[in-house]
Structure formats: C-alpha cells, structure tokens
Amino acid sequence: MSNTIAQDLATYLAIAWLTPLLSFVIAIFNGFKWGRTSRNAAFAATAAIATGFVSSAIAMNRWICEIGGWDKLLHPDHHEHHAYAGVFYDLATFGSLKLSISYYIDSLTLTMFCMVTFIATCIHIFAMGYMSEELAETYDDHQAHVTRPGRFYRFFAFLSLFCFSMLGLVIAGNIFQVFVFWELVGVCSYLLIGFYTERRSANVAANKAFIVNRVGDFGFIIGLMILWTYTGTFTFSNAHMEGAAPGLFEIIAAQATGASEAAHHVAAHGALPTVPQTLLIIAGLGIFAGCVGKSAQFPLHTWLPDAMEGPTPVSALVHSATMVAAGVYLSARFYPVFTTEVLTVIAYVGCITLFVAATIAIVATDIKKVLAYSTISQLGYMMLAIGVGGWGAGLFHLITHAFFKSLLFLGSGAVIYGCHHEQEMPKMGGLLKKMPVTGFAMAVGCCAIAGFGIPHTNLAFSGFFSKDAILATALAYSKINPSHSLLFLAPLVTAGITSFYMWRLWFYTFTGKTRDRHVEEHCHEVPKIMFIPLLVLSMLAFGCAWGGEEGVLYSLLHASQPESCAISDAGLPTHHHIHESHETAGVLALTSALLGFALAYLLYCKSVISPAAIKEQLKPLHSFLVAKWRFDELYDAVFVWPSKRVGGFIAGIDRNVFDNAIDGLAASAVKVAKSNRRFDEVVVDGAVRASGEIVSALARTFRVIQTGRARQYVLFVAVGLVLVVAGFFGVILPH
C-alpha cells in the first residue's frame, strides 16, 4: 500500500508542479500572437495555479486518509513519520555522482504546496486587476518617462515560471535539485524585480538581489561539496523504504546516535560514511549561508527592500510569502544535518535580523518598504525559532506569515493602485472612507502580524499563535541557557516594535486627513477582482492557525518534525519545557504588542505627541535608521569600493603593461610584414612579370604567320610536308 500512496502523492504534486510550467510555455509562445490587449495569459496562468491548488489539496486529503483521518492527525499516538521519497527521472550519472529529479513528500511538503498554490492563486487574480494598465498597445511609464508596449502576458508568464520553480524547490528530494530550483526562483525574482526594465532603479535592484544572493549561494555550494565528498549522496532521505540507499538524514543520524544504530545500518547497507565534526559544522553554515541570502537575513538583508521595485503582486508572492520563505523552508528541511553550533548561529542571525529590520521599519515612509522590512523581521523570527529548537514554531510562523503578509502586500497594492501609484505614506491619510474594504483587510493583516488575541481561547489572530509558539520556545531556551537570554528579550521587544510600525502604517494611511490634494481627489476603491482576493486572504490571515498548537495547521507541520538535529540535542528545550513557558511568553508578547499598538495610536491617530517633534529630538538616531543602519554605505565601503579599486588597479595593469606589450608585438609584426612586402614586390612579382613578358614577346613574333588565309595555310602545309620528307630522306636516312 505504501508504494501506491507514494506514487499517488507524487503524481498529484507533479501535476501541481508542472501545470504552471505548461502555462509559462503557452504564454511565452502565444503571448505575442494573442496581442498586447489580450487577457489570455492571465487566464492560463491562473487556471494553471488553481489546478495546482486543487491537485495539492487532493494530495493533502490522500495523505490525511493514509494516516487515519483528522482525529489521528490532531492526536497522534506516537511520533511516526509519514514521508515518501522516490525518483521521478534520473538525469545523469557521473561516476558515483547520481543526479536525479526526485521527490520527498511529507506533511511539510504538502502544507507548503497548498500554501504556495493557494496564495499564488489569490495573487494571480489580484494581479489581473493590478496589472490591467499593461493591457495596452502603449503604456506610459511615468517613472521612467517612456512610452512602451504593455507587457501583460510577459508578467503572467514570469509568474507561472516562478510558481513552477518554487514548487520544484519544495518537492525536491535531493539537495542538488533544491539548488537548481533555488537558482531558478532567483532568476524569476530577478526578472520580476526588473519587470520595469526602463527604470534604472529597478535594474539596479534586480542586479543587487541577484548578486547578494550569489554571496549566499557560494556558501551553499561549499556546503554541497562537503556533504557530497563525505557522504556521496545528495538525497535527503530514503524515507525508511526497504532497499533504498540511505540519504543524508540517515547518514547523519546514524553518526549522531553512535554505534548501536550504526550497527543496524551496517547489517543492512554496509558501513555508512561519516562526516568529520568540523566539516559538518562548515557544511551546515554553508547551507545556512544560502538560506541567509534567499531569506534576506542579516548580513545579506539589503536586497529585499530594494526588491520592492517590482510590481506589488510580485512583492506579495515572491518577496514576502513564498520565495523568501524558501530559506526558512530549507533550514527546516536540513534541520537533521545542522549541529548545535550551527543552530546557535542561526538563532543569533535571526535575532539580529528581526531587531535591525524592525527598527528600520519604524522610520520608513514608503508603504512597501515598511512591509519589506517587516518581512525581513518576521523571517528573522522564523530563523530564530529554528535556531532555538522550535522547528514547528518556525514553520508555523512561516505559513501564518505567508497569509497575513501576502494580505498586507495586496492591501498596499490596492492602496497604491487606488492612489495612482503613490507609495509615500506621508502623502496619504484618511483613506478609510474612500477604500473601506482595503482598509478593513489591512486592519486584519495588522492585527495578525501584531499577534493580537485573547489568551486561553481560540479567539485570536493567526499571528498570535505562531508568535506565541516562537516566544515560548525562545523563553524555554533562554531558561536552559541563561547566557543566551538575549534570544528571548530581543524578539519580545521586537514584538512591540512590530505592532507599533504596522499600526503606524495603518493609521498613517487610513486615518486622519489626506495630506496630498492630488491623492485625495483621485483616490478610489479598487475593483472587485482585486478586493475579493483581499477578503479571502484576510479570512485566512485571521483563522488559518485556528486552535493554535492543538489546531490543524500546527499538527500538520508537527507530523514532519525531525527527531533531532545532528550530533546532539544538548541545550535545546523539550516539548515539556516549551509548554511550561507558554503562559508567560504569551502574556508578555501580547502586552508588548498592545503597548506598541497604544503608542502608535497615540502618536499617529490622536497626535498626543507630534512624531515630528520626536524626530527632531532624536535626530541622529532617526537619520541612522533612515539610512538603514548604514548597511549599504558599509558594504559600499567594505566590498564595493575596494573591488572597484582593485578593478581599477587591474585595469591599469592591463592598460599599461599588457596593452603595451601587445601593441609592441603588433608594431613588430607590422615591420616584418613591411619587409616581406618589399621582397614580394621586387623578387616574386619581378619573376612573374618577366616570364609574362617572355611569353608575350614570343606571341608577338609568331602572330605574323597567322595570316588568316586558308589557301596560304594549305601552301604552308605542303611546303612543310615537302621539307619534312626531304629532311627525312636527305638527312636522317643516309646516316
């Protein structure tokens, strides 16, 4: 039976995975034929991703039936993995290196599939409205001051390609395939950030995103090389299937648990390879470096805010809900390979990121930039959770965040669309009257991200449950390791900051008076095709985590939780510890969030104290935050400027040394050629001309006898004959 369910799941997910690719191919080849004003590409892309969602949901249902229904899911008897691994297609074998398109399906894969396809469907529908201005033969880009043909079909083709890449990343059964799709989502991100290619800022942002990700991917490749060198496999796991070769997880687990387990494996498969401890740490850090790049964690977080140059649906799908979460997903997937040292690094990176990004978000005035920094900050929460052993909590937050952040981004998209591409919050205000649906949806999103809720009841926004889970884990961790108590305090404070900046955004945008006359006159509610996805997402942003840690979503994720990280669990809190901390952490987080909300309400709605006065008081701090902690300047000074200098120096060497040498070579070649030419002209040409002259002189001599008179020729023949005969008989014969 187990075999058929694996095949079933693989088939359903493969359908969900490959339909967007089909729609991409169709759109890219037919787009031009359909014309600039055709919506066909959008229909194809939306139909494809909706099919994907249906197919994923069927797969999810099949999986739940297999484990014994919903009751079994919510109250599992014992911790048992229902994971399935297999190979779709063998790409190539190079010696012992086997590359294949394979799958590894457990409840995490299924949840990610459902989440990605569902959110993508909503965003596709939203984008049909948002991008409708591109449905024109000529589109005026006011920012780049150019008129160009609309690019509606191209946008949807890219979105489809992105969905395909993202789903391929999630379904991947080996780390090499993950890497391939990792790069593919990077390319899609590049294409979509730079969608408005005429805008210089968009090009720069696209390049920045791509290059910063390369830094992380370099670490990723190092990790891959180490793992492959020592284990000889890229496969995640054999999912306990009989006869399958052990994957990375089994190898590392056997190494961690020591001889007894290993002996069992030796009997089954022969000796398992082991990875030296130091290199295992480096490999973990390398893989994590890739995740840092993709998930925009400190110190590679600078690309994500710039990535907001892309169209807003892209920001919602790629740069908040799915692609940037891929880093967290991979960290979670690779949890069994990470050692405790690596986990500590992950926790601290997450901790620094969530605090730094949140502080920048306080002063950002571009509505999308606020959301971008909030995304970075929330990703930091997820990383922190994974780092302190809260595997389920981190992924729980990943899913809830995906829903409320895509909601917030779509809401901001609706605001931008309604205000005719105005993104600066200081120009907005009082939009609630004009855009009630959007305002309501955004309020739901803000409640969710701030984590509002009533403890001990189910009446809470999704963010409450997931943030509570993270903080509880962090608190338990800091209780066990008091030296790491910063890992609890920073997220606690940041929970307040999060609530503050999100409500600041909401009050700034939707309450008070409109500060810009132009915006006031033209602002309008968005069409139905755009606010329906908003309403659907706001329902999910509110209720997707219903039941908290006893609810469906958490149970689904928990079913895939690996038993342990690599080597040892020392210092990580157990389930029991976390449960004890829940009470305290929940109350503290809620207090913090409410304080943030109150502060935002007083400052931006009631204007008890003028924010401008505070800004004046704390001018150095404010400008430091506006400059984004001066990370861009720092990187400019540390990396960009030196590489430019080194480049300039090498260019100087090129110009002065190599160019001169090559010029000298060329000059001597010219000289040799000149002397050769003289030889040619005098000797060779002379000989040729002289022989020509001789032939020509002979010809001049003999042309005299060519009289053209036939009778004369006859006479010549006769005389010649007589002479020949006479010569023969008179001269030759006598001898």
Add this chain to the structure above:
Amino acid sequence: MTGDPLSILVWLSAIFFLCGFLCMIVKRNVIGMLIGVELILNAANINFVAFGQLSRLGIDGQIATLFVIVLAAAEAAVALAITLVFYNSHSTIDADRGESLRG
C-alpha cells in the same frame, strides 16, 4: 618509268594529288578548293586500292577506301555548310576575303 601496273597506279595517284593540291592553292573560289580536296582524297584512295592488293586478303585497301569516301561525303557536307554561313556573312565565297582570323 616502267609498265609495272603498281607503279602506273602510284604515278596516277601522284598526278591526282598534285592536281588537287594545285587546285586548292590556286582557286580563290571555296567550291573550287573543295573540289581540290576531293581530288586529294581520291589520290589517297587510289594508293589504298593499289597497295591493297599486296595485303593478305587483297581487299583491305578497298575497305579503307570505302571509309574515306564516307568521310569525304561528311566532310563535304560540313564544308558546304561553312561555305553557306561564310557567304551569308561576307556576301561572297572568295576564300581570300575571309581574313578575320589573322593574328
């Protein structure tokens, strides 16, 4: 000069040849020159027939002669065609007027 029939035939042939040759170089009329050519060919024919009797079968020369006659007919046809074209372009059949091939 003897009464040997072979030598008579050879003399006859020589006279024919000389007549044909003279006809060729003296006549300016192309037709006349062609008649000279025929005479030369027939001189050769007489020689073939004369010496043919000395061969083993005695008919070799006569067969060669037949070939030459056929050849002469073909040659006359070609030559007359050339003459006709020459006449068309020069309005004469005076061989000395055709000097365009002079070197």
